[in-house]
Amino acid sequence: MGKEEILAKIKEAVITYNKDGIIAIVEEGLKEGVDPVDLVQDSLTPAIQEIGDKFGKGEIPLPFLMLGAETMQLGLFHLLSKIPKGQYKPKATMVIGSVAGDIHDLGINIMTAVFEAAGIHMINLGRDVPAQKFIDAAEENNADIIGTSALLSGTMFQQKVVLGLIKKQGLRDKYIYMIGGGAMPSGAWCEEIGADGWSTDVMDALEKAKALLASKKGVEID
Missing domain, CATH: 3.40.50.280 (Cobalamin-binding domain)
Known part of the structure; x- marks a missing residue:
C-alpha cells in the first residue's frame, strides 16, 4: 500500500468516525514506513479540519463533531507515542x-x-x-x-x-x-x-x- 493510499485511509477513518479501527489503520501506516509526523500533518489534521468545516456550515450536529474529534485524538495520541523525542515539535x-x-x-x-x-x-x-x-x-x-x-x-x-x-x-x-x-x-x-x-x-x-x-x-x- 502506497503512502497516499494510507493517508487517505486514515483520513477516511476519522471522517467516518471509526473509533474502533483508527489505531489499527494508523499502525498499518507505521508498518509501511510512513513517517508518523506525516501521518499527523497529512491525514489527521485535514480530516478534523474537514469535520470542523462541516460543523461550522451546519452540515453535521455537535455529536458528530465530538465523534470525529475523539477518533482523531485516538490516532493522534497513538502516533505521538511513536514519534522519537524531539522530532515532533509543536510551534x-x-x-x-x-x-x-x-x-x-x-x-x-x-x-x-x-x-x-x-x-x-x-x-x-x-x-x-x-x-x-x-x-x-x-x-x-x-x-x-x-x-x-x-x-x-x-x-x-x-x-x-x-x-x-x-x-x-x-x-x-x-x-x-x-x-x-x-x-x-x-x-x-x-x-x-x-x-x-x-x-x-x-x-x-x-x-x-x-x-x-x-x-x-x-x-x-x-
Whole structure:
C-alpha cells in the first residue's frame, strides 16, 4: 500500500468516525514506513479540519463533531507515542480550561484534539479551574496562549478575573489571552474585558489563534 493510499485511509477513518479501527489503520501506516509526523500533518489534521468545516456550515450536529474529534485524538495520541523525542515539535503552546465554577469540558476537549493536531501543544486543565492555576500552568509550560472557557453566564466574570491576575502579575504582554464558551453570543464581552480574541466555534478559534500567534509572537502555523 502506497503512502497516499494510507493517508487517505486514515483520513477516511476519522471522517467516518471509526473509533474502533483508527489505531489499527494508523499502525498499518507505521508498518509501511510512513513517517508518523506525516501521518499527523497529512491525514489527521485535514480530516478534523474537514469535520470542523462541516460543523461550522451546519452540515453535521455537535455529536458528530465530538465523534470525529475523539477518533482523531485516538490516532493522534497513538502516533505521538511513536514519534522519537524531539522530532515532533509543536510551534506554540496553549493552556486551556473551564473557569472556576464551570463544570463543562466538552468544548475544551474538542479544542485540545483539534489544536494539538494543528501543531499547537495543549495543556488542558479541565473544568472548574481556579484563576491562578491558568497562570501557573502557563509559566510552568512556557505557554504562548492562555484560553478560558465559560459555558454559563454566571461564570463569565471569572474570565475577567483571570485577565486581571495576568495584568497584576505583569504578564499581560507575555501571553495571548483568548476566551470562549457558550455564554458569549458576540464579541462584546471580549472587547469589554480587553481579551485578545474570542470564539464559540473550534475551527474559528483555531484560525484566530493562528492569526494572533502570527501577529503577536511571529509564529506562523500553516
